[in-house]
Amino acid sequence: MxxxxxxxxxxxxxxxxxxxxxxxxxxxxxxxxxxxxxxxxxxxxxxxxxxxxxxxxxxxxxxxxxxxxxxxxxxxxxxxxxxxxxxxxxxxxxxxxxxxxxxxxxCLVLAEHRVGGLRGVDNGLALTVSSGVGGGIIADGRVVVGRTGNAGHIGHIVVPGDDTACPCGGFGCVEAVASGMSSVRWARARGWVGDTGVELASAAHDGDPIALAAMARAGTALGQGISSAAALLDVDRVVISGGFAHSGEPLWGPLRAAVARHARLDFIRELTVELSTLSxxxxxxxxxxxxxxxxxxxxxx
CATH class of the missing domain: 3.30.420.40 (ATPase, nucleotide binding domain)
Known part of the structure; x- marks a missing residue:
């Protein structure tokens, strides 16, 4: 069987x-x-x-x-x-x-809790950053699913001061700002020539100013969303997976800076944000x- x-x-x-x-x-x-x-x-x-x-x-x-x-x-x-x-x-x-x-x-947070970066963690958050931005929550050792199964939709936390249209019908969602697809669209609208998040990350590593700005915008939005969710849920560890999450320092530098700036409450000051090890x-x-x-x-x- x-x-x-x-x-x-x-x-x-x-x-x-x-x-x-x-x-x-x-x-x-x-x-x-x-x-x-x-x-x-x-x-x-x-x-x-x-x-x-x-x-x-x-x-x-x-x-x-x-x-x-x-x-x-x-x-x-x-x-x-x-x-x-x-x-x-x-x-x-x-x-x-x-x-x-x-x-x-x-599913993401189940995987991290059973065999990944949230093993042994009773309160944590897992994100995927790829063509979209999704998330899952472990609270008191259990996956939070919500009334319809949609709990953990961190991609639809609203980024301060941003009004980019989101596929959900709203505006300024983390997904609309920080996903690979959204970042590519933003960069192309400003003259960057490329088609994928992988290409965008490579251009940022090579110092392209538009690609760097797109990555900084995405990383900052992710850090803001993570800080907000951590304060709401009282978690101290976040694990991020997904293809766009592997963009390296052009994404992670602004992300960490945003977390340092916004995660200021005493109970989340030790918040850690890590890249998933699940391959x-x-x-x-x-x-x-x-x-x-x-x-x-x-x-x-």
Whole structure:
């Protein structure tokens, strides 16, 4: 019997077999199909499962989500923006499997808490900074999920003094300022020539002034959001993953400076912010945690 992990992101889908120790095997990734996302997910899951019977599937998805209803509404995936019953479709594909759904931020913090930088931490925050900005919360040793499963949406904390439009419909959200995609758009509007966050980070390391300004803007927004969330939640450790988080000092220097400036209350003065050490993709690892722990209970939520 196999347990599967599925990560539904804004630009790619990933799946793997997960073992009882949360290790991933046979990881496969495909581009997020804009015309028929379910076909891409279905084929990916079937390929990863192979000839194995499937006992459990953990799904981590970009949000918003409606966990009780088993529905996802990813902001950056137009075909599913109005809602897609992912749990129903996965159950139809694997009728004997236990299926669990969580927002990507909850999967992220599960992964960090079980095998990453939040092991042994009862109160912490995990972020992913990539094409979007997501987050998850550990409070008193438990993942905070909220009423609909969307707790931890740090990407939609509002940055002071910024009115950049966000895909959520609001303005000035951390995601609209600090994600890789948003930073690229901001830099291109000011004359930088490039297409990806990786290219932007490379240009910043080479001293390009527009790229450096874009990175400083993103890092400052992240530091402000982290400081606000740390004070709200009374946490002392934050772990950040995601492709854009690996941009190095042009991003992390302004981020640390913003934390030093804003995290001034006594109970968060020792706040630490670290880069994740999980290499396979923390959301996919967290989806694997969902599958393993659901299989152990023998039921779905």
């Amino acid at each position: 196999a347990m599967l992990a599925l990560d539904i992101g804004a630009t790619k889908f990933a799946a793997a077999v997960v073992d009882p120790h949360y290790a991933l095997h046979g990881v496969r990734r495909v581009a997020a199909a804009s015309d028929d996302p379910w076909a891409a997910c279905r084929d990916l899951l079937v390929t990863v499962a192979g000839d194995n019977e499937v006992s459990a599937v953990g799904i981590g998805s970009a949000g918003p989500v409606d966990v009780p209803a088993g529905v996802i509404e990813p902001l950056n995936l137009a075909a599913w923006r109005e809602g897609f019953p992912i749990v129903e479709h996965v159950r139809a594909l694997f009728p004997d499997a236990v299926v669990r759904l969580a927002i990507d931020g909850a 396979e993709g923390a959301t996919l690892v967290g989806a694997g945690v969902l599958a393993v722990e659901a299989a152990a209970r023998g039921r779905s939520d």
